[in-house]
Amino acid sequence: MDKILYHGTFLTMDESRTEPEAVLIRDGMIGGTGTLEEMKALAPDGALWDMEGHTVLPGFIDGHSHLSAVAYQLLIANLKPSPLGTCDSVEDVVQVLKTFLETHSLKPGQWLLGMGYDNSVFPEGVHPTKEDLDRVSTEIPVAATHVSGHLCVVNTKGLELLGYTGDHFTVPEGGVVEPTGLLKEQAFLGKNGVMQGPAPEDVVKAVGDASELYASYGLTTVHDGKVTEGQYQLLKGAASMGLLKNDVVMYLIPELAGQFLTEQGPEALAAKGYENHLRPAGVKLFLDGSPQGKTAWLSEPYYVVPDGEKPDYRGFPVQREAYVMDIMRTCVKNRWQINVHANGDEAIEQMIRCYQSVLEETGSEKNLRPVVIHCQTVREDQLDRMKAIGMIASFFLDHVYYWGDYHYESVLGPERAARISPARSALERGVSFTLHQDSPVAPPDVMGAVHNAVNRKTAKGRVLGPEQTITVMEALKAVTVNGAYQIFEEDRKGSIAAGKDADLVVLERNPLTVPKDELREIRVLETIKSGDTIFRL
The missing domain is CATH 3.10.310.70 (Diaminopimelate Epimerase; Chain A, domain 1)
Structure with missing residues (x-):
């Protein structure tokens, strides 16, 4: 049945259109936007859906997380x-x-x-x-x-x-x-196979619970950012049982991606449709660790080095350069997108250097939108080079709140800590970026991520790098329009426009009009996937 949403504020995230008075949903898609009378004319028998003055946006799109790990953590x-x-x-x-x-x-x-x-x-x-x-x-x-x-x-x-x-x-x-x-x-x-956890049947059920948890935060598209063979089978099982409420994109570890290549050919990881809300989207590679764990690979020493380490300790790489080149070469030749975990600026340097070398070696001119996951300490010169080869940054802005004080006092020191997740610098250089929370590291609270990008305030109340703050609208684009672009789905997601999926989130208040220090307090009232409600408060 056709549905007409009205009596709300519709933030379409589409700059080519004025904000409409009503939105038509037909067959799981956006059937049109405009005045209420125009939508009634398009769908005379459509059911009227009163938004009661609340704010409607495109469904939020996760920039990076681990759905199967969230499920596991629930147990x-x-x-x-x-x-x-x-x-x-x-x-x-x-x-x-x-x-x-x-x-x-x-x-x-x-x-x-x-x-x-x-x-x-x-x-x-x-x-x-x-x-x-x-x-x-x-x-x-x-x-x-x-x-x-x-x-x-x-x-x-x-x-x-x-x-x-x-x-x-x-x-x-x-x-x-x-x-x-x-x-x-x-x-x-590398020892996950030894550390036996909960029973598989319990974890499968928990995947459904995790999917509902994501939906409660307004997420209609979710990532699983490091999928092993076991996790792939887990997600497939959950999907076949109808437990996934949101679309889930998977980034496979290189070994599993290689298995796909052998068994199914290079098209196996190309941008394809979802099967029961699940699709493989590319490859995930790790280059370093975490800044708060002091294992991220930096170009300069840690502000306070860990006990037992030398004064020049900078963290360390986790992959040999030849291996990194080989994985990237396979990805480029087969037109696969790659997501690379790189927190430290030396790890980011390795990613840029290796990917640029592979592009030159292969002569590839196709923009495969490689993503620097976390991109925590990226430098200005690196952002310039990322822009030149079409790299995307996905920033973990919750670091500012949860660990910003620790970065300031122990990990990076005042100067470098002020530049973690430099969203403003990325914007100024035209580098597309998304926001994420690396769940289960932090809850998949999208409005919390928006809040942190806009305010950059630590748990102790310190504003960490005020020059790197962005506007509310810029942050909202990062979790809608840019999120769709990152996964090659901008033609069907990320904005409210005719012909796109009817993926929507209903917020209690308008993020553009509330005081910016109250952004994280805005509640998700309803989440709609392909025209159907998957969460209601």
């Missing part, structure tokens, strides 16, 4: 600090894990897993140790993952199962194992 211990959790000290982490173990039945071989601890807010600023987790259990393997997702502490039993005991053991390239039980980067990311 494990929440180790996040206040206000997202209760773990404000190492002792809190231990107690939450103990309580989880007492209240949940683990299957034989299953690890006790928790995620989200943040040592930067702990009184002493130290990570938990294997001895701390041994207090939880010495018989069950226990793992506590850092909020960044790039560090993990395991107990003694866990170290044994991972093969990290004795005087001599092998650590995957790009990883570090510390005597305290702290594992960095590939030391645990």
Whole structure:
């Protein structure tokens, strides 16, 4: 049935059109925009849908996150600090894990897993140790993952199962194992198959719950930004069961992408239609770690280097240059988009250098819109070069609020911290950018991301780099128009215009008229996907 939305403020994000009085939805698409009488003439029998004076925008589009990891996190211990959790000290982490173990039945071989601890807010600023987790259990393997997702502490039993005991053991390239039980980067990311978590059937159901969580924040298109074979099968299963409410784009790890190439040919990762709201969209590659974990690869030393490191410690790369070149060469030759995790400016330099080299080597002139994920410490000169080769930046502006003070005081120092996620500099250079929250690192609260891009205020109230703030409209474009462009779907998403998907979000208040320090308080009242409500408050 045709539906006519009226009595609302419609922010179409389409600069070629004035804001309409009404919007027609027909067959899951936008059938037209204009006055209420014009829409009634187009659809005389259309159902009238009163927006009650609220504000309607195109459905929000995620710039980068991990849907399957969000689902997984719903089933494990929440180790996040206040206000997202209760773990404000190492002792809190231990107690939450103990309580989880007492209240949940683990299957034989299953690890006790928790995620989200943040040592930067702990009184002493130290990570938990294997001895701390041994207090939880010495018989069950226990793992506590850092909020960044790039560090993990395991107990003694866990170290044994991972093969990290004795005087001599092998650590995957790009990883570090510390005597305290702290594992960095590939030391645990490369061991996910060993760290057995919740049962697959429970995780499949949780994917549906995670999809609904994203919808509650107004997201109609979601990313899963690092998909392994197991996660691919998980998402396919959830999709076939009708559990996905939003469209989900997947970026596959290189090994899985190579398998697609062998079995299905290069067209397997081309921009294709969704099947049960799911489609593979490209390849994901990691070049470094996280700034708050002090594993991001910088060109200059950390402001305060981690204990035990030399004064010139700058973090480290996680991939050999030859490997990076090989993956990028495969992507360009097969016309695949690549999303590259690069926080530190030295990692960003490696991405630009390698991608530029591959373009010159292959003679490719096709704009494949490579994306620098996080792009946290990108320099002005790097933004200029990104623009020249069509690179997109996806900024994690929540860093300003959650870890901005830590960056200022310990990670980067005042000068470099003021430039994290430099959205204004990107705008001035014409570099397209999106916003994201790298969920489950932070909740997929899109209006929170908009708030942080506009205000750049830390948890302590410090304005971090006021010259890098952007306007509300510029931030809204980043999560609508630019989000669609990033995934090659600008012809069907990102604005409210005839012929596009009827993906919409209804906000309680108009972001353009509320005080800018209240942006994060605006509630999502309803989320509409292809004309159907997938969330209502």
